[in-house]
Each structure stands twice: as structure tokens, then as C-alpha cells.
Amino acid sequence: MATDPTSNATKAxxxxxxxxERIREIxxxxxxxxxxxxxxxxxxxxxxxRIMEWSMKNEAFKTQMFRFVDVLPYLETSDExxxxxxxxxSSEKEExxxxxxxxxxxxxxxxxxxxxxxxxxxxxxxxxxxxGESPQETFEVLKKSRKRNLAFTVDILGEVAVSEPEANxxxxxxLDLIRYLSASVRDWKKNDLLDTxxxxxxxxxxxxxxxxxxxSQINVKSxxxxxxxxxxxxRPLLREAIRGEVFVNLDMEHYGVKDLxxxxxxxxxxxxxxxxxxxxxxxxxxxxxDSLADTERMIxxxxxxxxxxxxRLVKGAYWDSEWIExxxxxxxxxVFEEKSxxxxxxxxxxxxxxxxxxxxxxxxxxxxVRSIAAAIEYARSIGLPDSAYEVQMLxxxxxxxxxxxxxxGFRLREYVPMGELIPGMAYLVRxxxxxxxxxxxxxxxxxxxxxxxxxxxPPEGPHKLPSPTITSGFENCANLxxxxxxxxxxxxxxxxxxEMTLPIEVPTIISTKASMNAEVLTVANPARxxxxxxxxxxxxxxxxxxxxxxxxxxxxxxxxxxxxxxxKELRKLADMMEAxxxxxxxxxxxxxxKPWAEADxxxxxxxxxxxxxxxxxxxxxxxxxxxxxxxxxxLLEHVPRGVCVVIAPWxxxxxxxxxxxxxxxxxxxxxxxxxxxxxxxxxxxxxxxLLKFDIQKDVVQFLPGKGEVVGDYLARSIKTSIIAFTxxxxxxxxxxxxxxxxxxxxxxxxxxxxxxxxKNALIVDTDADLDEAIKGILYSAFGxxxxxxxxxxxxxxxxxxxxxxxxxxxxxxxxLSFGDPKDPFYFAGPVIDxxxxxxxxxxxxxxxxxxxxxxxxxxxxxxxxxxxxxxFVNVSPQMEIAREEVFGPVLAVLKVRDLDEALLVANDVDYxxxxxxxxxxxxxxxxxxxxxHVGNVYINRGITGAMVERHPFGGFKMSGLGSKxxxxxxxxxxxxxxxxxxxxxxxxxxPKLDGDA
Numbered sequence: 001m002a003t004d005p006t007s008n009a010t011k012a013x014x015x016x017x018x019x020x021e022r023i024r025e026i027x028x029x030x031x032x033x034x035x036x037x038x039x040x041x042x043x044x045x046x047x048x049x050r051i052m053e054w055s056m057k058n059e060a061f062k063t064q065m066f067r068f069v070d071v072l073p074y075l076e077t078s079d080e081x082x083x084x085x086x087x088x089x090s091s092e093k094e095e096x097x098x099x100x101x102x103x104x105x106x107x108x109x110x111x112x113x114x115x116x117x118x119x120x121x122x123x124x125x126x127x128x129x130x131x132g133e134s135p136q137e138t139f140e141v142l143k144k145s146r147k148r149n150l151a152f153t154v155d156i157l158g159e160v161a162v163s164e165p166e167a168n169x170x171x172x173x174x175l176d177l178i179r180y181l182s183a184s185v186r187d188w189k190k191n192d193l194l195d196t197x198x199x200x201x202x203x204x205x206x207x208x209x210x211x212x213x214x215x216s217q218i219n220v221k222s223x224x225x226x227x228x229x230x231x232x233x234x235r236p237l238l239r240e241a242i243r244g245e246v247f248v249n250l251d252m253e254h255y256g257v258k259d260l261x262x263x264x265x266x267x268x269x270x271x272x273x274x275x276x277x278x279x280x281x282x283x284x285x286x287x288x289x290d291s292l293a294d295t296e297r298m299i300x301x302x303x304x305x306x307x308x309x310x311x312r313l314v315k316g317a318y319w320d321s322e323w324i325e326x327x328x329x330x331x332x333x334x335v336f337e338e339k340s341x342x343x344x345x346x347x348x349x350x351x352x353x354x355x356x357x358x359x360x361x362x363x364x365x366x367x368x369v370r371s372i373a374a375a376i377e378y379a380r381s382i383g384l385p386d387s388a389y390e391v392q393m394l395x396x397x398x399x400x401x402x403x404x405x406x407x408x409g410f411r412l413r414e415y416v417p418m419g420e421l422i423p424g425m426a427y428l429v430r431x432x433x434x435x436x437x438x439x440x441x442x443x444x445x446x447x448x449x450x451x452x453x454x455x456x457x458p459p460e461g462p463h464k465l466p467s468p469t470i471t472s473g474f475e476n477c478a479n480l481x482x483x484x485x486x487x488x489x490x491x492x493x494x495x496x497x498x499e500m501t502l503p504i505e506v507p508t509i510i511s512t513k514a515s516m517n518a519e520v521l522t523v524a525n526p527a528r529x530x531x532x533x534x535x536x537x538x539x540x541x542x543x544x545x546x547x548x549x550x551x552x553x554x555x556x557x558x559x560x561x562x563x564x565x566x567x568k569e570l571r572k573l574a575d576m577m578e579a580x581x582x583x584x585x586x587x588x589x590x591x592x593x594k595p596w597a598e599a600d601x602x603x604x605x606x607x608x609x610x611x612x613x614x615x616x617x618x619x620x621x622x623x624x625x626x627x628x629x630x631x632x633x634x635l636l637e638h639v640p641r642g643v644c645v646v647i648a649p650w651x652x653x654x655x656x657x658x659x660x661x662x663x664x665x666x667x668x669x670x671x672x673x674x675x676x677x678x679x680x681x682x683x684x685x686x687x688x689x690l691l692k693f694d695i696q697k698d699v700v701q702f703l704p705g706k707g708e709v710v711g712d713y714l715a716r717s718i719k720t721s722i723i724a725f726t727x728x729x730x731x732x733x734x735x736x737x738x739x740x741x742x743x744x745x746x747x748x749x750x751x752x753x754x755x756x757x758x759k760n761a762l763i764v765d766t767d768a769d770l771d772e773a774i775k776g777i778l779y780s781a782f783g784x785x786x787x788x789x790x791x792x793x794x795x796x797x798x799x800x801x802x803x804x805x806x807x808x809x810x811x812x813x814x815x816l817s818f819g820d821p822k823d824p825f826y827f828a829g830p831v832i833d834x835x836x837x838x839x840x841x842x843x844x845x846x847x848x849x850x851x852x853x854x855x856x857x858x859x860x861x862x863x864x865x866x867x868x869x870x871x872f873v874n875v876s877p878q879m880e881i882a883r884e885e886v887f888g889p890v891l892a893v894l895k896v897r898d899l900d901e902a903l904l905v906a907n908d909v910d911y912x913x914x915x916x917x918x919x920x921x922x923x924x925x926x927x928x929x930x931x932x933h934v935g936n937v938y939i940n941r942g943i944t945g946a947m948v949e950r951h952p953f954g955g956f957k958m959s960g961l962g963s964k965x966x967x968x969x970x971x972x973x974x975x976x977x978x979x980x981x982x983x984x985x986x987x988x989x990x991p992k993l994d995g996d997a
Contacts (some may be wrong), residue, residue: 019377020458027373027456033404064088066429071920072122073421074767076800081119084767087922123421126428129396130157131416135180138418141395149406150414151194153206153249153392154181157419157427161216162774163811167233170213174237177418181205182244193411198388199308199358203279206247208415209237211261216815220256221482221596221824223263230264238268242277249312252283255322255334256483262294266301269309281310281363286346287319287335295349302359311353312392314365315342330478336462343371343459350375354384362389363413367398370456372405386410474615474949477578477604482597482824491596494582495822498590499531506536506684509702510547512691517543521677521706526593526830527820527864533591534681539705541713547672547701548719551643554698555670559640563621566666567614569693573662574610576689577603577654584654584685592653592679593829593864595821598784601945605655606686608948610662613971617666620971626979631990633982638975640668641751642721645714647707647735649726650832651787653679658686659965660724660753665699667974669722672701674711676727678832680704707731715739718746722974724753726789729885729910729958732756736961753962753973755954757789757885758913761906762943763928765899765919766800769940773805773918774812776942777891778827782816782869783944785828786889787836789959790914790936790944793886795893796902802895806855806873813856813871820864830865831888837865840888844870847881852892877905885911899924907933913955914943935959 068088075081131154132138142152154177161167185204195202212218214233218226234250241248250265252258265282268274284291284298298311316322319335326333336342346366353362354375364375372391379389390411393402405412417427480487503522507514519538525531558566577584581603588599623637644664648657653676664671675683687702703710715723715738723735732754739750762780764773780792797805821829831837844867848854852872860866869889875882881892896902906915916938917928925939935955936946946953952967954960963969984990 019381022381023370023373023377023458024453024456026376027369028452029408030369030373030401030404031452033407034400061089067920069122069125070426070429070769071767072119074769074920075119078116080767081116083923084921085118126421129394129417129428130421131395131418133418133420135177135418138416139180139184142416145414145416146188146191146194148403149191149193150402150412151202151204151206151390152414152416153208153247154416154418155208155210155251156213157417158210158213160212160771161214162771162808162815163216164815165811166808167214167216171233171236174207174209174214175240178205178207178237178240178244178246178248181207182240182246193409194413196387197361197390197411198385199361203245203247205244206249206413207241208249208251209234210251210253211257211264212253216812217817217827218257218260219825220260221488223260223485223488225825227260227264227267230260231268234264234268238274238277238280241279242274245279247279247281247310249281249310250283252285252314252316254318255288256481258285258288258294259483259485262297269301269305275305276307278308278361279310281312281361283312283314283365284349285314285316286349287316287342289334289336289345291345292349292352295352299352299356299360302356308358308361310361310363312363312365313346313349313353314392315346315368315371329481330476331481338460338462340459341462343368344461346371347374347378347459351378354379354389355382357384357388363392364389365392365415367393367401369401370459372401373456376410474608474612476947476950477574477607477611479597479604480581480600488824490582491586491600494586495589498583498586502534502590503532504534504681504684506534506680506704507702508537508539508543508704509687509691510543511550511701512697521680521704523591523678523680525590525864526678526832527822527861527866529864531590536677536680536704539703539710541710544672544703544710544713545717547703548643548714548717550698551670551672551701552719554696555640555642555668558665558670558696558699559668561668563617563666563668566668567617569695570610570614570617570662570666572693573658573689574607574614576692577607577610577658577686580685580689581607584682587682587685588653588679589821591681592650592832593821594784595826595828596824599821602652602655605652605948606658609655609659609966612948612966613659613662613666616968616971620968621667621975625994631983631985633984633993635980637978637980638667638972639978640975641748642669643719644669644671644722644724644974645711645717645720646671646673647711647715647723647725647727647731648673648675648683650676650678651784651789652726653682654686656726656755656965657683660726661686661690661700663965663971664722664724664974665695667971669974670699670701672703672714672720674703674705674707674714677704677706712738716741716743718743720750721748722751722753724974726755728887729756732961733958751973755789755960755962755965756958757887757911758791758934758955758959759793759883759885759909759911760790760914760934760943761794761796761909761932762792762915762938763899763902763906763917763919763932764795764797764801764805765917765921765924766798767920768801768805768918769920770801770805770808772940774809776918776940777809778812778816780942780944781891782813782828782889783942785818785831785867785869786891787831787887788944789887790946790953791887792891792943794882794906795891796905797893797895798899798902799895799897806893810856810871813858813869816858816869818858818860818866818869820861828869828889830860831867832865834865836888837867840867840886840890843881843884843886843888844868844890847872847875847879847890847892850879850881851876852879852881858889877908883909899927903928903931907931910958911955912957913959914938916941916943933957935964 131141156173161170182205188204195204211230215229284294322335353360366372390413391405392413392415395414395416402412482488507516517537521536521538523534525533584603585599588594588602621638623635626636627634646660661671690700715735723739725732725735736752739752816827818828819826853874854870855873856871858869860868867888871891873893875892875894912934914936915932915934918940919925929937948966952964954964962973
């Protein structure tokens with residue numbers, strides 16, 4: 001007899017309806033058991049309650065409040081507190097709580113007393129969520145919680161260690177905590193609810209560990225080395241935990257280290273000394289789209305291991321930063337974008353985990369009664385006792401829900417943060433955000449009084465989204481995500497593939513014909529002088545003249561091609577580069593000694609230049625009507641200039657080169673490309689691609705050679721209309737002088753598009769976030785060994801924070817490693833060649849002789865063109881090292897009294913390229929934006945890494961001449977404006993034109 005599918009569907013619907021009814025009953029029971037006096041989310045503290053209420057009413061106040069909370073621990077005087085209060089809250093546009101009025105000068109209380117009161121209140125607010133600064137202080141809180149039938153897991157606050165001494169200190173703190181808790185709870189009376197589960201006893205002492213606190217140099221590109229180092233740091237903790245019968249849980253942090261964390265956990269759990277201990281755990285974050293797959297992975301591993309471990313299932317605490325980072329990097333968004341989808345996925349993950357008890361022990365980390373009730377219902381439906389799992393909640397939050405669950409006989413464990421206030425502020429701000437989020441369950445229930453029926457409704461699951469539509473707007477090409485194993489493997493394969501092709505013969509190419517001249521330059525890997533990368537044909541004067549003649553003739557035909565046609569060809573070039581991105585980046589690692597991520601970024605920037613300039617040309621270069629007078633049609637158009645000589649640098653051998661080439665070509669000019677001698681191979685690979693698409697054969701000529709020979713000749717030629725150059729000040733100014741000399745037969749003034757160097761300064765304010773500042777400083781100064789025109793060369797530090805910054809900065813610098821960038825473990829590699837090495841070492845020697853003190857000099861290999869990254873103090877603003885561009889890994893640190901002096905010192909150089917400030921003072925940030933004389937000002941981030949369209953790049957003073965690259969005006973540099981004005985009136989009649997009134 002056939003089964004009626006309709007009947008089966010009806011039964012399934014009935015079962016689901018019955019399940020939802022049971023979930024509602026459990027949820028309503030939890031709500032009913034809450035203490036009536038505990039129904040306020042903010043009952044613990046009146047001041048905190050007022051702040052939270054205002055934050056929920058006023059988004060602008062919320063933003064300013066949380067920023068003020070973040071900076072407050074750094075403010076050491078009442079004057080500083082008052083100044084920041086006024087800067088954050090004195091806007092006339094926004095209404096503020098009366099609690100702040102006195103601090104802003106309104107009311108009778110002395111401002112100094114008000115500042116102290118505000119700081120005291122915020123410290124007290126932090127203590128609502130942070131149990132204590134020491135194990136002893138925290139333990140007093142734990143004892144009180146035990147009396148309320150609350151178990152605990154203790155976490156040491158701190159987001160990321162920025163140096164190895166800090167990481168070692170965290171390791172010691174964890175060891176001390178494990179030992180202290182183990183000894184301190186030994187005499188505690190057993191509590192059956194908290195200390196046993198269905199399968200046996202549970203350790204009373206429980207500690208949660210963040211991997212990022214144990215190793216300051218976690219690097220997903222160097223996966224194996226990072227995993228091995230983290231395991232080395234964890235083993236003493238796990239051994240101590242086994243000795244002291246302590247549970248240890250590995251916390252989950254940002255998505256980028258999620259797989260690394262799971263790998264480390266699995267590998268340690270397989271090791272013989274840890275394989276039999278059941279009291280270890282790890283976290284899965286249900287807001288991640290791949291969390292269900294991770295759940296299945298952990299279940300399979302638990303079954304294979306044969307000894308249970310715990311999974312703490314949470315929603316996740318880093319949603320905002322995960323979303324922002326993925327959007328900024330144009331990566332797939334790893335988190336569900338709707339809260340209901342995370343809730344739905346949480347229930348699915350909980351089912352999987354509970355279904356695999358006792359292989360997996362489950363800790364349900366949630367404040368959402370619906371999520372908890374759904375897990376309870378499912379566990380009971382498959383016959384699990386309530387003691388087979390536990391619920392975990394954050395210390396200081398959801399007190400009514402905790403007490404209700406305890407009354408109902410559930411094991412409830414608090415996640416208890418311990419530590420000092422400054423490293424704890426990021427945690428505190430996350431808790432405040434959670435309490436005030438529009439989608440927060442706690443806010444909905446306790447602040448807004450949403451009815452239980454709505455709160456207990458089943459969450460909506462994620463739907464399959466339609467394929468994204470192709471948009472016409474420009475988007476930056478995404479850099480590789482080296483957290484993905486596939487990307488790491490592809491890059492390693494590309495490196496091997498490129499090395500098989502060495503040495504590369506780089507010919508002169510004229511009229512698409514390649515030839516190797518008798519005079520050849522041999523180029524070695526800067527990191528390994530024994531490895532020959534390229535043999536470069538040195539073009540001669542005769543070839544330069546021939547290239548000029550052909551380019552001049554070809555340009556006239558190329559200019560006749562439509563703008564859309566030229567733009568289409570650029571997009572083809574971008575697509576070809578993207579298809580070959582691994583090989584192009586790998587060649588840069590070997591030829592220019594660029595680290596993996598920087599080499600990949602060079603390729604993506606080149607791709608971006610092509611696509612952005614293609615889009616821009618179709619908008620900006622299309623003839624535009626100007627004026628609206630009746631009977632008249634005036635059109636403004638931009639016409640090409642002629643032959644463009646591109647003289648490219650070696651430090652961005654693809655991106656800057658293609659930026660100049662693409663700008664010239666799409667504007668209708670022909671190009672003669674003279675690459676840097678040191679990186680001619682990567683330029684040759686680009687020209688090979690250029691010659692693959694439908695471009696007239698003489699529009700691009702390729703003349704590798706010496707700048708002082710072929711480059712100088714091209715610049716002097718009367719056939720040259722544009723000189724596009726990026727490089728040193730010395731050469732750039734020489735080209736400007738050459739271009740200004742008008743020769744017989746020359747019919748136009750040469751256009752110079754000149755990007756030169758910088759003596760870039762970064763100011764550190766007294767209230768700066770040092771964790772962020774130190775990372776930004778080191779990357780800006782030593783990334784790619786300081787070989788960027790935007791690199792940080794002068795660190796200007798206000799005296800109020802100088803000592804604190806310097807001590808941490810030096811330890812962080814000592815934690816970096818330098819070597820051959822083929823190995824992604826290394827932070828940076830050598831400089832480009834021995835000539836650069838000798839020049840930089842000579843400057844370092846002169847700085848020492850002149851009285852500057854080198855307080856840090858890194859260890860570097862003896863082979864290759866390595867320079868010791870160096871940090872100088874006792875530097876006066878008039879020293880050479882504080883005034884002249886280094887173009888290497890040398891940082892001068894200058895101490896100043898205040899922001900006035902900082903700006904004076906920063907601006908008192910010949911250059912004006914990049915600069916910035918780390919500050920949490922709105923007034924000081926505004927001043928730097930207005931008063932720092934540079935082309936690109938960066939706030940609370942490093943000062944390198946400009947992105948096409950988002951950060952149009954370029955400076956003034958002695959840093960450059962021309963419009964910003966990657967910006968809306970750049971293509972105008974390659975054109976001349978031309979206006980045609982037509983009288984459209986005939987016999988008193990004029991046709992109506994677009995735009996006429």
C-alpha cells in the first residue's frame with residue numbers, strides 16, 4: 001500500500017508544532033521563575049542604568065559614551081578627564097543625561113570633583129563585569145557565587161599580546177591562576193549540582209585561555225610554526241591542569257584564527273600525555289556560517305579520540321569586527337548578518353552536539369531563553385538528563401535568567417573575567433554593546449518588555465540567497481586570505497613553479513619584437529645573492545630613439561579608439577593579472593624580496609588601478625557639456641598628450657608601474673616603459689600580458705636599462721610629451737629640470753607626473769591605544785623593510801606617554817623576526833640590493849656618531865642584502881636621520897611636550913607625503929587633520945597601505961607633483977582639456993539640447 005506523502009508531511013508538521021509548544025512551555029517556566037525584584041537588566045547600579053538607558057535611546061550618545069569608556073583608563077588627571085568629557089559630550093546638537101552636566105561646566109559641583117566622580121562611576125561599572133584584578137580578589141567573588149549555586153570559569157583579560165615578554169607574562173599568569181584555583185577550591189564542600197554530571201565528576205576549578213595572549217606573533221601564513229609555538233606555550237598549562245584537576249577551555253577569538261585554534265586543540269588532544277584527560281574544551285561560535293561543519297568535525301574527532309571533551313557553544317562576541325573586516329577586505333562575510341539566522345544555527349549546532357553525548361560534553365553559552373529552552377527540549381526528547389550538559393553565562397549579565405535556571409535545577413556556570421582595567425576595556429565595551437544592541441535578547445526582555453510569546457518564537461533560518469548581480473561600481477580586488485589552507489598551498493606551489501623558471505631573460509621589446517642585447521645586467525634575489533633571478537637586456541640609445549619614433553606614430557591611431565574600447569582593454573588586462581596572481585606575487589617575493597601578503601597586495605593594487613581607471617575614463621574623459629546658453633553647444637573634452645615615458649620604481653614593481661601605464665593608455669597616449677633595473681622581470685611579465693590583447697603593436701614599447709642612460713635619453717627627447725615617474729627626490733627633480741629645458745623643434749611643454757619620497761611622521765597622543773599603536777608603528781616602519789615612500793620614519797611621541805610606549809615598542813620589535821620572505825614566518829626581509837644596504841648602513845653610522853642612540857637593532861642573516869631594522873632615540877629634529885628620507889628600516893623617535901610641538905616638528909621637513917596620529921581625543925584628531933601638512937593623513941591606523949579609490953595617494957612639497965594616484969583627478973594628468981563651442985542657431989531657430997531650460 002502506497003504511503004501518502006501529504007499525510008507524512010502533516011505528521012511532520014504536527015511533530016514540529018508539538019516541539020515548538022514544548023519549547024514555549026520550558027521558556028515560559030524559565031520566565032516565571034525569575035525573581036520579581038530582579039527583572040531590571042540594570043538593577044545593580046543606578047549610574048550604569050542611566051547610561052544604558054540613554055545609550056538605547058540615542059545612537060550618537062551611545063557611540064560617544066563607549067568611546068569615552070574605552071579611553072578613560074588612560075586618563076591620569078582630572079584635567080584630562082574633563083577635557084575628554086567636553087570633547088565627547090559638549091555638542092549642542094545632542095541632548096545628554098544630567099549626570100554629565102556638571103562635568104561640562106553646568107551645575108554647582110567643582111569640575112575636578114566631577115571628573116573624579118565620573119571616573120569612579122565608570123570603574124564601578126567595569127566591576128559589574130570584571131570580578132577582580134588578581135586571583136585573590138576574584139576568588140572572593142567566586143566564593144560568593146558558589147553560595148548562590150553558580151559554577152565558574154575564569155578568563156584573564158587582554159585582547160592580544162604585542163610582544164613575547166607580554167605573552168610570557170600571560171602564560172605565567174595562567175599558570176599562577178591554575179595553581180591558585182586548584183589549591184583554593186580543594187577544601188570546598190562538594191556540590192552535587194555543580195560538581196557532577198551524568199557521566200561523573202567535574203573539576204570545580206575551570207579556566208578559559210585565549211591563544212592570542214600566549215604568542216604575540218601568530219601568523220596564519222606561517223601556519224605550522226604558529227601552531228607549534230602555541231602548543232609549546234599551552235603544554236605547561238595543560239600539564240598543570242591535569243596535576244591540579246582543573247578544567248581548561250580554549251576560547252575562540254576572531255575568525256582568522258578559528259581553524260588554527262581547532263587544529264591546535266586537536267593536535268594537543270592526540271598527544272599521549274593529554275589524550276586520556278576528559279576535562280579540556282574548545283569553543284564553537286554559532287554566528288559563523290561554517291560552525292555546523294566545525295561541529296561535525298569536532299564530533300568526528302571526539303569519537304576517534306575515544307575520550308570526551310567539552311564544546312562550549314556560543315553565538316560569538318566579535319560580530320561587528322568580523323563584519324567590518326570582511327567588508328573592508330572584500331572577503332566573504334563569515335558571520336550570519338541576521339541575528340535570527342545565528343539563533344537558528346545555534347539550535348542546529350546544539351542538536352548535533354547533544355546528539356553525540358557522551359562523546360561530546362556540551363556547555364550552552366547563551367543569554368537567550370529561546371535558545372536555551374530549545375536545547376533543553378531537544379536533550380529531553382532524546383532522553384538526556386538535565387545534568388548531561390550545562391548552561392554558561394557572562395559574569396554580571398542576565399542575573400534573573402541565571403537564578404531561574406538554578407531554581408529549576410540546571411548547572412549554571414559563569415564566565416568570569418579577571419584582570420586590570422586597561423586591558424579589560426575592550427571586553428567591557430563588547431558587553432555594553434551587547435546590552436544595548438537593537439537585536440539583544442536581554443534588551444528586548446528587560447529594557448523594552450517584549451512579551452514572552454514573541455521572544456520564544458522560533459528563529460527564522462537563513463534562506464538560500466540569489467546569485468549576486470553584477471554591479472557597475474568599482475570594487476577593490478580582495479587580497480588573499482592566508483587563513484585558508486588552499487590559498488597557502490597555492491602560494492607555495494607558485495613559489496616552486498617560479499623558481500623552476502629562473503633565471504628569466506628580460507629582453508628589450510620594440511614593435512612587439514623581443515631582443516637580448518650584448519650588454520646584460522644580472523639580477524640576484526636580495527635575500528639569497530647566489531640565486532640569479534633575471535638577466536636583463538640593457539637597452540641602448542638607438543633602441544630608445546626607435547621606440548620613440550614608433551610610439552609617436554602609433555599614438556595618433558590609438559587616440560582614435562573610443563574611450564570605452566580602451567577601457568575594455570584595461571579590464572581585460574586586469575582579468576589576466578588576476579588569473580595569474582599567484583605567479584606574479586611569487587615572482588615579487590623572489591625578485592623584490594617582498595613578504596607574501598605585501599606581494600599579493602601589490603598584484604591586487606595593480607588590478608585595481610586597471611579597473612578603476614577604466615571606470616574613471618568612461619566617466620571623466622567622456623565629453624561634457626558646459627554652460628547652458630540657448631543656441632550654443634559647448635563641449636569640454638580631455639584629449640591625450642602624446643608619448644608617455646613611464647619610469648617605474650622597484651618597490652611596487654607591478655602596482656605603481658601599471659598605475660602609470662594604465663593611466664596613460666586609457667587616456668589615449670602611447671607608452672614607453674623603462675622599468676627599474678632591480679625588478680625588470682616582473683615588468684616583463686606585465687608587458688607579455690599587454691601584448692596579448694588587442695592593442696596596436698607600437699603603442700607599448702619596453703626598454704629595460706639603466707636610468708642614467710636610456711631613462712635620461714627618453715626624458716630629454718622632444719618626442720616625449722609626458723614623464724611619469726615614481727622614485728627618489730634626486731631623480732625626480734632631475735627629471736623636472738630636464739623637462740623644463742625646451743629644445744629646438746619641441747612644440748609643447750612636457751608634463752611631469754612625479755611621485756617622490758617622504759619623511760613621514762606619526763604622532764602618538766597621551767591617550768592613544770598602545771596595543772593598536774604599536775602594531776601600526778612596527779608595520780608602518782618595518783613592513784617591507786621600510787622600503788615604501790609612505791613608510792614611517794619619524795615617531796613623534798608626547799612626553800606623557802613616551803616611557804610607556806617606548807618600553808612596549810622595543811619589546812614588540814624584539815619579538816619580530818627577519819629573514820628570507822620566501823618563508824612567511826618572517827615579518828620582513830632584506831633591502832633591495834647591496835647598494836641600498838651600504839647607503840642605509842652609512843646613514844645609521846652617521847646617526848650614531850651624531851649622538852642618536854640605537855636602542856633596538858634586530859638580528860638579521862649574514863647573507864643577502866639585509867640591514868638591521870633599527871630604532872633611534874635621543875634624536876633632535878635637526879639631525880639628518882630626522883630630516884632626510886632613509887628608504888629602509890630605520891625609525892627615529894622624538895619626544896615632544898604637547899601637540900603644538902608635535903605638529904611643528906612633523907611639518908618642519910621638506911616632504912609632505914603621509915602622516916598621522918594615534919589619539920582618542922576628538923579635538924586633537926581634528927587638529928591633525930587640519931594642520932598636518934601631508935597628502936595623506938591617517939588616524940588610528942598605520943600610515944602605509946593606501947587603496948585605490950578609497951585612499952587616493954600622493955603628496956606635495958618635495959614629495960610630488962601631480963594629482964593623486966587612484967583618485968578621481970589622476971587621468972587629467974595625462975590629457976589636455978579642449979573646449980569646442982558651436983553656434984547651433986540657424987535663421988533664428990535653435991534645436992533644444994539636453995540640459996536646456
